[in-house]
Amino acid sequence: MTATEFVHFWIGSLIGGLAVGFLWLASRRLDILRKRRQNIDFRRALWTNLERLHAPDTPLPSLRRHKAEMEAIAAILDEWLPRLRADHADTIRQLRQMRIVLDSMTEGVLAIDDRMRLILANPAAAPLLGVEQEGLGRLLPELIRHSSILEYAHDAVERCRPHEVEIPLNLRDAIGRLGVRILEVRITPIRPRGESAAVIASGRAAGAVLVVQDVTELRRLERLRQDFVTNASHELKTPLASIKLYAESLLDWALEDPGHNRAFVERIEEQADRLTNLVSDMLALSKLESGSDVYRHVPTAIGPILRSRVASYRDRAEAKGIDLQLIADDPVSDSKVVAAEEALRQILDNLIDNAVKYTPEGGHVEVAVLPYNVGWLEVTVSDSGLGIPRADLERVFERFYRVDKARSRELGGTGLGLAIVKHMVAGIGGEVGVESQEGHGSRFRFTLPLAGESAPVAAGPEEGQLR
């Protein structure tokens, strides 16, 4: 080889080597760029999928097509894991809060899916509908026997229609007594979310939520209030009608008629007195029933009150030839009871007034006070009067209840006296009751807690001892 040929060979080899080196470098660079591109694509896909964790209805495309590097995954997981952990803790906290709210609700709450399978039940649903947590996943018709609740729930799911119904059921109350309870059941369909238009158009719901409440007591109070308004208006109307009639008669012709005018004005005064009594009894009762602290029950000597109340009825009793007696021996009559003087006065007045009112001429009325259990006194007001039929005994303490309406009105009664007595005795902490035999007389009794050293040691008189 000549020198020239050698130089050519050497330059050629150099150029060839450089070209190979350049190609190698270029291919490496391209490889790095391709991998970076893949990484970016993978990251983007992974981020998108992670973001979609919060949107359960969106698709999660598979990540397998990305031949991503472990580093990229590690970087993203490093960033995401703390966020996932915080989200998880947040979800658990929210679930706990929801559970606490559901568990402490007095209303029973059930949720069913579109196939009527139970997906949620709170503890209050158990006593109301007999549905326990263990029933989760089972079909509602297997858990609830009541056909109309099932029909309404089925309709709510099938037609996406809400229902609100009241259903009487034979259930146990808070103290275990079996009886008819009124349940208010509100059924709200769960509207389908992200469902196809066809499903929404078909009117089917994704499930339903049933909220059940025992409204027995609420309805009873509403009925009582309604009855009170009806009775009160009726009671007020009767004397008002009389007053109007006598006033019209006076204006028309009786004013100048000395044989009638005085008598008519006296009737008007009588009816006005009746109205006054009625209104003041109604006010007293509504105050007592509102639960506002009407009286301050402080230690009060029972003897002087008994003596003064009995004395105030002596004239009326004598006028009817009734023998009115007070039996209050020492030391009982020297005792102090925890009761407001005004409350004691009103209780005694109502009971003595009734005894004198419903006892015919020549009868007996006796007011007595005796020890009763440890720390209690019992006051009785007995008469030899008309008595109360057995069937009415339970009801005489109800507002406006009278055994004989005409007789009570004729004798100036309002029908509220015993209801006031019942509330007042309850306010003092005692019990009230009555025993009676029709045609032979009645015995009303109430208990009072003793004050001071003789104060009650037990909670009160044994249950069932007074009727």
Ligand code: ADP
């Ligand atoms: P009234 O104002 O009509 O007397 P109350 O509430 O005091 O209303 O009594 C309710 C009903 O109970 C009376 O209408 C009467 O029928 C009956 N009653 C109350 N006390 C007696 C009693 N001592 N003897 C017989 N019946 C009574």
